[in-house]
Amino acid sequence: MKPYQPEQIFVERSIEGSPITKNVLDRLPGVPTRSIDSTEFLLEESQRWNPTIPRSKQSLILAHHKGKFFKPCPGSRAKEGLKGVCCNYFVINYASNCHMECSYCYLQSYLNFPYMTIYANQVDLITELKTAFAGSPHDFFRIGTGELADSLALDWLTGYSTVLVEFFARQTNAVLELKTKSNCVGNLLGLEHGGKTVVSWSMNPRYVQEKEEHKTSSISQRLQAATECAEQGYPVGFHLDPLIFYPAWETDYRDLIEEIFRRIPASSIAWISVGSLRMTSSLKDTIRRRFPSSFLPLGELVPSPDGKMRYFKPLRMGMYRQVLRWIREKSPTTQVYACMEGPGVWKEVFQSVPTEAELGEELIQCVV
Numbered sequence: 001m002k003p004y005q006p007e008q009i010f011v012e013r014s015i016e017g018s019p020i021t022k023n024v025l026d027r028l029p030g031v032p033t034r035s036i037d038s039t040e041f042l043l044e045e046s047q048r049w050n051p052t053i054p055r056s057k058q059s060l061i062l063a064h065h066k067g068k069f070f071k072p073c074p075g076s077r078a079k080e081g082l083k084g085v086c087c088n089y090f091v092i093n094y095a096s097n098c099h100m101e102c103s104y105c106y107l108q109s110y111l112n113f114p115y116m117t118i119y120a121n122q123v124d125l126i127t128e129l130k131t132a133f134a135g136s137p138h139d140f141f142r143i144g145t146g147e148l149a150d151s152l153a154l155d156w157l158t159g160y161s162t163v164l165v166e167f168f169a170r171q172t173n174a175v176l177e178l179k180t181k182s183n184c185v186g187n188l189l190g191l192e193h194g195g196k197t198v199v200s201w202s203m204n205p206r207y208v209q210e211k212e213e214h215k216t217s218s219i220s221q222r223l224q225a226a227t228e229c230a231e232q233g234y235p236v237g238f239h240l241d242p243l244i245f246y247p248a249w250e251t252d253y254r255d256l257i258e259e260i261f262r263r264i265p266a267s268s269i270a271w272i273s274v275g276s277l278r279m280t281s282s283l284k285d286t287i288r289r290r291f292p293s294s295f296l297p298l299g300e301l302v303p304s305p306d307g308k309m310r311y312f313k314p315l316r317m318g319m320y321r322q323v324l325r326w327i328r329e330k331s332p333t334t335q336v337y338a339c340m341e342g343p344g345v346w347k348e349v350f351q352s353v354p355t356e357a358e359l360g361e362e363l364i365q366c367v368v
């Protein structure tokens with residue numbers, strides 16, 4: 001992975017004393033830094049730029065998160081028209097945006113505030129989590145930090161994971177998932193994690209990684225990082241998402257699955273998810289503009305009821321069935337689930353349609 005190097009840092013005054021702020025500034029000593037009262041003017045400034053994304057990613061904002069950090073995953077809740085099978089997942093939005101430049105990244109057309117942002121008031125996050133867990137002692141929470149940012153790509157700068165992993169190790173009704181396309185696991189090694197943090201990698205064949213996931217860690221680096229985490233007793237996960245169709249997809253995904261199970265013992269793998277390529281028409285336009293050599297917009301994508309375009313259903317289901325078969329050949333018992341798919345796909349691929357509670361419970365049982 002190419003480490004993120006901002007050209008300037010803006011620090012909101014209210015979090016100047018935070019340990020996260022200190023970590024970042026200590027690790028980027030030569031980068032010009034400016035104190036600000038609020039981030040509002042930055043938004044106005046970015047709206048005058050064209051194109052906005054590359055320029056705004058050159059600035060790192062250390063901000064005070066004023067809303068809720070912790071919420072149900074918007075992707076897994078049933079949305080109008082899609083009726084997706086939900087996996088009862090929660091998210092922590094500790095940061096937003098990502099420098100790794102995957103051509104298909106939905107953040108390009110989703111974020112209103114286009115800067116690289118880290119919310120440095122981590123103490124408020126921990127307070128919020130304590131309150132939520134204590135307020136629902138009979139519920140069990142599976143929580144990820146990888147919705148609006150990669151969970152670990154900036155961890156060498158922030159040290160965010162250290163506090164989170166040790167906090168979750170002490171919880172009796174919650175597990176954390178750190179989802180990444182990086183190999184930044186240095187801060188995780190040696191922590192008292194208590195088996196309550198799943199470190200997971202989004203995976204694609206090398207061909208896709210090299211063509212479409214531009215600044216991410218290579219597949220070999222991700223597998224090496226997963227091996228190190230498994231050796232440290234972390235449960236690890238893999239997300240074959242987005243599955244991408246191209247002429248050699250069958251050979252390449254089969255090889256990838258074989259390589260995963262060759263490197264990582266099945267007993268260390270908490271879960272594997274599958275999901276197909278999806279994009280809105282605005283994201284498709286952005287991919288064409290920002291990544292003209294990407295082959296993804298050339299795929300035959302058709303609109304789904306939730307407004308996103310996906311491969312048409314028979315193709316998706318054929319891909320899921322094959323991938324599931326290759327996983328089952330290696331490990332008949334590893335938990336596999338589909339992300340952002342409806343009951344029809346579940347029924348035909350997995351032969352059952354779990355409720356939100358059942359799927360959430362099954363996934364939790366993979367960890368605790």
Ligand code: SF4
Pocket residue numbers: 097098099100101102104105106107148149150181216
């Ligand atoms: S690693 Fe994830 S968050 Fe970062 S650009 Fe790629 S898809 Fe987006």
